[in-house]
Amino acid sequence: MSDSEDDVPLAMRAVAPAAPPAAQNGGAGPSKPPPAAAASNGAVKAGTGAHLHGKQVVSDSDSEDEQPLAARAAAIAKPAAAAAGASNGARFSKPPPAQPVKAKRPGLLDDAVELPAARPKPKPKPAPQRPAAKPREESDEDDSSDDGKSLAERKRKLTPASKTTAKRTRDAGAGTSKPKERKRKAGSESEKPERASKRGKSEGSGGKGGSSGKKMWDTLVHSGVLFPPEYEPHGVKMLYDGVPVDLTPEQEEVATFFAVMKETDYMNKPKFLENFWEGFREVLGPRHVIKGLDKCDFTPIYEFHMAERERKKNMSKEEKEAAKKEKEEKEAKYKTAIVDGRHEMVGNFRVEPPGLFRGRGEHPKMGKIKKRIYPQDITLNIGRGVPVPEHPFPGQSWKEVRHDQTVTWLAYWRDPVNTKEYKYVFLAATSTWKSESDLQKYEKARKLKDFIGGIRDEYTRNWNARDRSERQMATALYFIDKLALRAGHEKDEDEADTVGCCTLKVDNVECIAPNHIRFDFLGKDSIRYENTVEVEEKVFENISLFKQENASGKPKKDGDQLFECFDAQDLNVRLKDLMDGLSVKVFRTYNASVTLDRLLADVSEEETVEAKAAEYNRANKEVAILCNHQRSVPKTHDNQMKVMQEKLDAMRQELQDLQADLKRAEAGKKGEDGKVLKEDSLRSRVEKKKLQLAKAEIAAASKEDLKTVALGTSKINYLDPRITVAWCKRNEVPIEKVFNKSLLSKFLWSMDVEPAFRF
Structure with missing residues (x-):
């Protein structure tokens, strides 16, 4: 350096x-x-059209994780x-x-x-x-596409x-x-x-789905995507001007999308209400009795929804385990793909169910209906000569089945709301690619x-x-x-x-x-x-x-x-x-990683693992601030801090009581209850309680300090994991203290780095 x-x-x-x-x-x-989609979900934006349903699959993360390797090997x-x-x-x-x-x-x-x-x-x-152009591979969270052809003339x-x-x-x-x-x-x-x-924004040419021009695989086998179940009507009637209204299953489903959001902030957003009514009115048709949203009362459907949630919450342990097992059995075949003979985990293999689009911030399309995605909307990419994945919709065919060895996506379809973009299914963040x-x-x-x-x-x-x-x-x-x-x-x-x-x-x-x-x-x-x-x-x-x-x-x-x-x-x-x-993304990655590397360069002077982990989080916070990775204060934060403070007060009182008993024992006196006090045992309990209190105080202080910053985004997208792994080795901190299970799997390749590594 x-x-x-x-x-x-x-x-x-x-x-x-x-x-x-x-x-x-x-x-x-x-x-x-x-x-791009977050590395954990494996799906990325791309394009247009659909049917009624189809929740957005794209993650809003700044990630370059979904970009195929060949396109980024410049x-x-x-x-x-x-x-x-x-x-x-x-x-x-x-x-x-x-x-x-x-x-x-x-x-x-x-x-x-x-x-x-x-x-x-x-x-x-x-x-x-x-229309049939191959999706472009080159893309990341921030960068614009390469204008490579002009560089050949201007290369300097x-x-x-x-x-x-x-x-x-x-x-x-x-x-x-x-x-x-x-x-x-x-x-x-x-x-x-x-x-x-x-x-x-053109079909099949969306950033991360694109062709690298380089052969990426020889054989590719997978089971396609998992569709959400078809809608099952519940028969609960909404009210219009105080009168129960009959709805078709399609109309009831859209009404339910809206009803379940009754207690959210979206009910106070005019744009959300306007967009929902526009879509709901189209589903109702011109001759329906419902003529405006202001007289609609979705409370009966909302109450039914809350009762169903409570019922599922109160299921017995056996019922929950059976439901979990059934879910895992349905998902099993979609979770893996076979690439050149090796098994790889698939990212987001689920087609999200329909609902109402929410978006981030004041998105102009909030409240629009996300229509259901069917096989006829989806293009698959598999190897030649392998079985075409099945789907549960008789009479339908996949939109297209390709055998493109220059791309790494497994499937894609048009976004049902943002119709210029596409959603992609890729291998998981833990894959070799x-x-x-x-x-x-x-x-x-x-x-x-x-x-x-x-x-x-x-x-x-x-x-x-x-x-x-x-x-x-x-x-x-x-x-x-x-x-x-x-x-x-x-x-x-x-x-x-x-x-x-x-x-x-x-x-x-x-x-x-x-x-x-x-x-x-x-x-x-x-x-x-x-x-x-x-x-x-x-x-x-x-x-x-x-x-x-x-x-x-x-x-x-x-x-x-x-x-x-x-x-x-x-x-x-x-x-x-x-x-x-x-690119700009490279600049952000460089400055974020250099900042973390500089802040963690010295050996930590903290004595406990918890204190060292808090020191790491403070350095991570500086990077998050640099990259403007903010978050709103969670609604439950104040209550959580109140509970933590009550626990801290109780622990301090316990420590005082133990210290008082220790003094009595040292003076040869009995406890307040008349029992004989053992000095060695009390001294050990005092030390343990001090450590327990110190850990709790660090956790509470850290939670309050980090309430408005999102540490995960920079860890996933901008911070070289080798900096963190090397710091943990130098300071004898278990990597699990700073990397969750998902990051440990994603960055398995970085675990062998030497303690002396510097970015």
């Missing part, structure tokens, strides 16, 4: 004085594909040993002397010095729609710190930057720009330390670039590096209006003199990001300018793009110029 500051995230380093304008240049950038340029002893922070070659500006042109900044910049990238041609590898950067030349007249068109064109799916398909994929992901992030010094020099210089897009991209990359922000993508009107670095609006940032910037926006999963940070002087100047006017010099207003000259896909292409395979 180098002693250079390059290996430390900017967020953890003191703000350095701004470099003189004449010495600055640089820039960089990535992009983002569709969100080679990372190896550091060349050009000069022995060169450090990570070595600088690039100086830019050529500035050229005099003869006349003002739109898009140039008045105080700028012209510096070499990347050659303009040819505009991609719209790709024709191909940034060598490790020991080498200088190749000088770039710009075509004549390339100094001007025009704002990118951010509005989507209306029209049919085929009229939409190519970028929509690159984000995994996923383990190798995880290892390569973290190795790629580790290699960034060989490039990070040069990349930071590059984007720092470009804060002064004449070209506005170069300057904007360099400023955005500074925030991605310093604050671990996600890239952010353009949103359709029917998508949650969340924001990332590349889609920040003018009103999402506030400049506070002399050099602080306040961020306030809804990030992934509609989680609010609110942070005030100290920035470099030139970054402050740039943001002030980008808030005031666009590339044409026209004033901006709230709601306008802060960075109007590029988008996440452009940034993704630029980042891959700086290092093969580099």
Whole structure:
């Protein structure tokens, strides 16, 4: 490990004085594909259509776990040993002397010095729609898809710190930057720009399901997917204007979806109610007696539902065991697949039942009916010559059966609510494919330390670039590096209006003199990001300018793009110029892992395992804060803390009583009850009670401290597990204290790491 500051995230380093304008240049950038399912469920987003039913299978996790290995095996340029002893922070070659500006042109900044910049990238041609296209493998939680074809023309590898950067030349007249068109064109799916398909929204081309172009398996056998049981009517009538109403089984089912949510916060959300009524009215038909939601009373159905829950809860032990056994027997054949002769666990093999879509935050589609998925909606992928999986619906066939050896998904279907996306079934996170994929992901992030010094020099210089897009991209990359922000993508009107670095609006940032910037926006999963940070002087100047006017010099207003000259896909292409395979996700993984590695570098001074585990959780919390992995305080938190406090008070009283008895025993006195007190026994009990109390106090303090942060997301997606395993070995902490059973299985490949491992 180098002693250079390059290996430390900017967020953890003191703000350095701004470099003189004449010495600055640089820039960089990535992009983002569709969100993946959590590693534990094995299903990923993808596309359109369905029938009545079909709960969303996609996880909202930031995970790269479902991305097939081959698509993420992009080679990372190896550091060349050009000069022995060169450090990570070595600088690039100086830019050529500035050229005099003869006349003002739109898009140039008045105080700028012209510096070499990347050659303009040819505009991609719209790709024709191909319904049977193979799903793309390359994707992760944050990154945009690769624009690999343009890289072949623009490839410029940034060598490790020991080498200088190749000088770039710009075509004549390339100094001007025009704002990118951010509005989507209306029209049919085929009229939409190519970028929509690159984000995994065209059939079978969704990010993680895509083809790597490389043969991934020779033989593949599995049993398909497990469908939920068909609806069984309960016959309980809802009321309309106080009168019981007859409903068909289909209508009753939809009414039940709504009734069971009677006591949730969704009943107070107008959008949820509006979307539900729209779907319910369609199911009821135009001639039904129910004409509005305001006179509907679903209480009888809700009470029936609660009674059923209570009945199941009160079943005898034998009844519960029988039900569990029956469930396991139904699932058994779907849990495994045979890949090249070896048995592998399947991720989420269940097709979720129908219901009402909830979404995260204020999702515009909350309340819409998730229709039931049938075999005719599902495409399977199996080996040639093996039996096609059966299904329980006579008269139906699978939508399609493929034999594509370049993909790793087992099945996919259109999302019944978000109809531009698809749901995928993959092998589980413990599979060989996923383990190798995880290892390569973290190795790629580790290699960034060989490039990070040069990349930071590059984007720092470009804060002064004449070209506005170069300057904007360099400023955005500074925030991605310093604050671990996600890239952010353009949103359709029917998508949650969340924001990332590349889609920040003018009103999402506030400049506070002399050099602080306040961020306030809804990030992934509609989680609010609110942070005030100290920035470099030139970054402050740039943001002030980008808030005031666009590339044409026209004033901006709230709601306008802060960075109007590029988008996440452009940034993704630029980042891959700086290092093969580099993306915003790699930046987040690198900064998260480096932060944890730094915080856990020293041997713990705590004495007990519980205290050491609490120390680890505090370090994990710092990473969660860096990545904005928040959660709302659980509704049961206050009651749980109250119970814990009562237990602590009782334990303290027990300890006082034991200590009092010990003093009597030492003085040769009897106990209050007249019994003889044994000094050795009491002394042992006092020590045990002290340890018990200390553990309980640590647990209570930790629970309160971590109530608003989600530690699991960073462990699953961003933290190299070898850091944790090595720390546990150095400090003699059982790995089970920090990794749950799921993570132990997922990261089994990391358990042999040496205690001295450093990221």
